[in-house]
Amino acid sequence: MTDNGDKDTDQQGNLPPKRSGVPLVGSAVSFARDPYAFYEDLATYGDIVRFSMGSTDMAAVLHPRNIKEVLVEAFDKYRKPADAGGVDILSEGLLLSDGEQWQQQRKRLQPLFYQDRIETYAETMGTYAAASAEEWAASDGPVDLTEVTSTYTLRVLGKTLFGIEAEKHRQAIRAGAEAIRERSSESPVSVDIPEWLPTPRNRRYKQGIAELETVIDELLSDQPDGAGGEDLLSLLVAAMDSDDEGPTEREIRSQLVTFLFAGHETSATALTWALYELGRKPEVAGRLRNEVDDVVDGSHAEVLDLPALEYTEQVIQETLRRYPPAAAIFRETDTDVLLGDYQLPADTYLVLPQFYVHTDDRWWDDPLVFDPSRWDDISEPPGDRPEYAYFPFGGGPRHCIGMRFAQMELKLALATIVRHCHIDHEYETVDIDIGSTVSPPRRLRYGSNGESHP
Numbered sequence: 275m276t277d278n279g280d281k282d283t284d285q286q287g288n289l290p291p292k293r294s295g296v297p298l299v300g301s302a303v304s305f306a307r308d309p310y311a312f313y314e315d316l317a318t319y320g321d322i323v324r325f326s327m328g329s330t331d332m333a334a335v336l337h338p339r340n341i342k343e344v345l346v347e348a349f350d351k352y353r354k355p356a357d358a359g360g361v362d363i364l365s366e367g368l369l370l371s372d373g374e375q376w377q378q379q380r381k382r383l384q385p386l387f388y389q390d391r392i393e394t395y396a397e398t399m400g401t402y403a404a405a406s407a408e409e410w411a412a413s414d415g416p417v418d419l420t421e422v423t424s425t426y427t428l429r430v431l432g433k434t435l436f437g438i439e440a441e442k443h444r445q446a447i448r449a450g451a452e453a454i455r456e457r458s459s460e461s462p463v464s465v466d467i468p469e470w471l472p473t474p475r476n477r478r479y480k481q482g483i484a485e486l487e488t489v490i491d492e493l494l495s496d497q498p499d500g501a502g503g504e505d506l507l508s509l510l511v512a513a514m515d516s517d518d519e520g521p522t523e524r525e526i527r528s529q530l531v532t533f534l535f536a537g538h539e540t541s542a543t544a545l546t547w548a549l550y551e552l553g554r555k556p557e558v559a560g561r562l563r564n565e566v567d568d569v570v571d572g573s574h575a576e577v578l579d580l581p582a583l584e585y586t587e588q589v590i591q592e593t594l595r596r597y598p599p600a601a602a603i604f605r606e607t608d609t610d611v612l613l614g615d616y617q618l619p620a621d622t623y624l625v626l627p628q629f630y631v632h633t634d635d636r637w638w639d640d641p642l643v644f645d646p647s648r649w650d651d652i653s654e655p656p657g658d659r660p661e662y663a664y665f666p667f668g669g670g671p672r673h674c675i676g677m678r679f680a681q682m683e684l685k686l687a688l689a690t691i692v693r694h695c696h697i698d699h700e701y702e703t704v705d706i707d708i709g710s711t712v713s714p715p716r717r718l719r720y721g722s723n724g725e726s727h728p
C-alpha cells in the first residue's frame with residue numbers, strides 16, 4: 275500500500291474530509307519527503323482536512339477565517355496539546371501551560387513586555403548588534419551565520435530578561451535549544467519511540483537537556499535572596515518566595531527553559547533568513563542600505579531611529595512571511611466543537627501551518643518570491659486578503675508575548691549589521707527545513723567581507 279493520499283469516502287456525520295495514508299505511519303512519509311507538497315495535496319480536500327501522523331489523528335486548518343476562529347473567536351474551546359511536543363521540561367512554562375496556571379503566568383510576566391519597558395532594552399539590542407557585526411567583520415576565516423545570529427539573540431535575552439552575560443553559558447544553552455528543536459520537530463511517529471531507548475536522538479536529547487539544567491541550577495543558586503531585581507528571573511523567584519500561590523521551583527525551571535528557548539531561537543532563525551536573502555538580492559540590500567545610511571547616525575541603530583526605518587521593517591515582515599520561524603501552531607479540541615461547517619470531536623489535534631498559509635497563492639502573489647516591496651503600502655488594507663493569512667506570532671490571547679521585543683530586536687540588528695557588513699554570496703537557493711521552526715538545513719558560512727563559503 276502506498277501513501278497516495280486517496281480520498282476517504284467514508285465521511286461520518288459532518289466530519290472534515292480525510293486524506294488517507296499508510297497504516298501505522300499515516301502521512302508521515304509524505305510530510306517528511308516534502309512538507310509543502312504534502313500541504314498542497316491536503317488543500318485539494320478542502321480548508322479543514324483530517325489526516326494521521328503515526329498514531330495521532332490530526333486536522334489541518336488551512337483557511338485564515340477558520341484560523342482566526344481557533345485562535346481568537348473560539349479561543350477557549352481549544353487547549354494546548356497535552357503531549358508538550360515530547361519536551362516535558364517545557365510543560366509548565368508559558369508556552370505550554372494552560373487554564374488558570376497560564377492566566378496567572380501571563381499576568382505576572384506581561385509587564386516585562388509593555389512597550390515602554392521594551393524600549394529600555396533598545397540600547398542593549400543595538401550595542402550587541404554592533405558588537406556581533408564587528409566581530410564578524412574582524413573574523414579570520416568563514417563564519418557560520420547561525421552562530422552570529424544566535425549569539426546575538428542570546429546575549430540580548432540574557433542581558434534584558436535574565437540580567438546576566440549569557441556568553442559563558444552559550445554552549446550549554448545552544449545544546450539545550452538544539453535538543454528541544456530536534457525533539458519538537460520529530461513527527462509523532464518517532465516520538466512514539468520510548469525515551470529510555472538509547473537511540474542516538476534520545477541520547478542527544480538527554481545530553482542537551484542535562485547541559486541546560488546545569489545553567490538553570492547556576493542561575494537559581496546565583497540569585498541572591500530578596501534581590502528585588504526587575505528581570506524575569508528576579509520576578510519569578512520573588513513570586514515563589516512571597517506568595518503561597520506563587521510558582522513552584524519546578525514551574526520556575528520550566529519557565530526559564532521556555533524563555534531561554536523561545537526567546538532566542540526564533541529571532542535568530544528570522545535574522546539568519548533575512549541576511550541570507552539580502553545576500554541573494556542586491557536590489558533589496560541596496561534599498562535597505564540607502565535607508566539605513568539616511569536614518570542611522572552612529573555605529574548602531576537606536577530607538578529613535580525606529581519609526582523612520584520603514585523598509586527595514588518591510589524586510590522583516592517579508593522574512594516572517596516567507597520563513598515563519600514558528601512553522602505551525604498546535605491545539606487540541608476540549609470538547610466536540612463546530613469549526614466552519616464541520617464538527618470536530620473532543621481531543622482532535624489541530625495544526626495551523628503558518629509556513630503553508632503564508633505561501634498560499636489564494637492570498638499572495640508569487641508567494642515563493644521574497645519581495646519586501648509587497649509591503650510598500652502598509653496603510654492600504656491588503657485587498658481581499660484575510661487578516662489571518664499572515665500570523666507569524668500567532669493570535670488572540672495566546673499570541674507571542676515576545677512579539678514586540680522580537681520585532682524591535684530584529685529591526686535594530688538588521689539596520690546595524692548592514693552598516694558594518696556587506697553580504698554577498700552564491701547561495702542561489704537552499705532547502706528549507708520544516709520542523710518546529712523553519713530553518714536553513716545546513717550551516718550558511720560567510721567570510722568577514724561577506725562572501726559566501728558554500
Ligand code: HEM
Pocket residue numbers: 368369370380532533536537538540541544598599600603604665666667668669671672673674675676677679680
Ligand atoms: C521572530 C521571533 C518570534 C516568533 C516568530 C515567535 C512566534 C511565536 C508564536 C507563533 C507563538 C504562539 C504559539 C501558540 O499559539 O501556540 C509564540 C508564543 C510565545 N512566544 Fe514567541 N516568537 C518569537 C519571539 C519570541 C521572543 C523573543 C520571546 C521571549 C522573549 C518569545 C516567547 C514566547 C512565549 C513565552 C510564548 C507563549 C505565550 C503564551 O502562550 O502566552 N517569543 N511565539
